[in-house]
Amino acid sequence: MEKNIDDFMEALLSLNRVAARRILEDAASIDKISFIENVVIAALERIGEGWKSGIFALSQVYMAGRICEELIDEILPPGDPDRKDQPKMAICVLSDHHKLGKTIVYSLLRASGFDLLDYGTMEVEELVQRIKDDKIKIILVSVLMLHSALKVKHLKEKLDSLNLDVKIVVGGAPFRFDKQLWQEVGADAMCSTASEAVLVIKSVMEGSL
Ligand code: B12
Structure with missing residues (x-):
């Protein structure tokens, strides 16, 4: 290795x-x-x-x-043609330009048979609007800088104020450096690796998250 x-x-x-x-x-x-x-x-x-x-x-x-x-x-292979019956989901990079982690998670989820929208890089306001318009149930958020990670709190508050029932799954360096940060910003789950996302999505589908 x-x-x-x-x-x-x-x-x-x-x-x-x-x-x-x-x-x-x-x-x-x-x-x-x-x-x-x-x-x-x-x-x-x-x-x-x-x-x-x-x-x-x-x-x-x-x-x-x-x-x-x-x-x-x-x-990374294209997605399995046999798409899974799943909640509607999307992935984005929140407010910074470190795209690689998001690209990997997106490709891995598609390769694992999940379908999801790729929003690219977004700020909170625009993201909330897209989540609302697209009726998203799971939003996967990648950040690599601390100030972007702290914006997840703002995202959570906005979603709650609109009564939107959306699970927020976060990942990226700040959450790997500080293991409590995902809870402090109000996320529903944190993944240290792309493959953990598959397990988290399955938990949401089974109603245990
Ligand atoms: C490559 C890199 C860059 C590249 C990005 C290229 C690109 N197209 O992505 C460039 C050179 C552009 C860059 C720029 C900057 N960078 Co930079 N960069 C990095 C570096 C070295 C690696 C990041 C990376 O791509 N890793 C590989 C990917 C695959 O790993 P990952 O993102 O962690 O993703 C994995 C998991 O975390 C997880 N995951 C990630 N997101 C998600 C989301 C979900 C939902 C799930 C389930 C899982 C998941 O799955 C992925 C695969 O397993 C990191 C160092 C580090 N320790 O991370 C610094 C780092 C992130 N950068 C940093 C900084 C400061 C900057 C700059 C401000 C530098 C500058 N002075 O200009 C700029 C800011 C740019 C901006 N506005 O966003 C700091 C951030 C510090 C902080 N506390 O905020 C870091 C941590 C370096 C450091 N130690 O100081 N950077």
Whole structure:
């Protein structure tokens, strides 16, 4: 695993898309999702840490993110044609521009047979309107910055004030750093990984959340 992370990091840092794709394709033929969760995310986090300590440039962090986004779009399969009978749901990035986590969750849920709308990046007001118009029952919210995470509280208040019965499922770095944060902002559930979202959605469908 460590060697995979090192090799993948090296390919990203040298902007070598071909090498990055080859590593991803070789390993992903075994289990795509666990490779993404254990290698791609670890490599990006280490590159981010390297940027914080001044070893790497922000442009390297940015390009590493872009390359991963493109590769993941290519390797994750399209959704199961046999869509599940499910509550209406949508996913968005709230107020920041870290899109990769959202892209992975979206692709994974579709690959697992769920159907969901992709709202892209939104602010609270616009998001509430879309949830209302589309009659959404589960909103999946991805954030990577603390100030965006705190906006979930505002989202919850707005939904409650309109009596909209919507489950809020959150994920992303601030919630992984602070394990109580999802409850403090009024979310119904938090997922540390994309695959946990499948379990949470099943709980909502069974009425246990
Ligand atoms: C790559 C990256 C970038 C790229 C983003 C490229 C892109 N297209 O996404 C670029 C260079 C653009 C960028 C910019 C910035 N970044 Co940045 N970035 C990162 C970095 C290194 C990795 C993020 C990432 O893509 N990880 C990989 C993805 C796949 O992981 P993930 O999002 O966590 O998602 C997984 C799980 O969390 C979960 N998940 C995520 N969301 C959801 C949602 C649901 C519903 C579910 C079920 C699950 C789930 O599933 C995913 C897959 O398992 C992080 C470091 C970190 N530790 O996260 C910093 C980080 C997020 N960035 C940070 C900062 C500060 C910035 C900038 C302000 C930097 C600057 N000075 O300009 C800007 C702000 C841009 C903006 N306005 O949004 C900080 C935020 C700190 C904070 N407390 O707020 C971090 C934490 C770095 C740090 N330690 O300081 N960044």
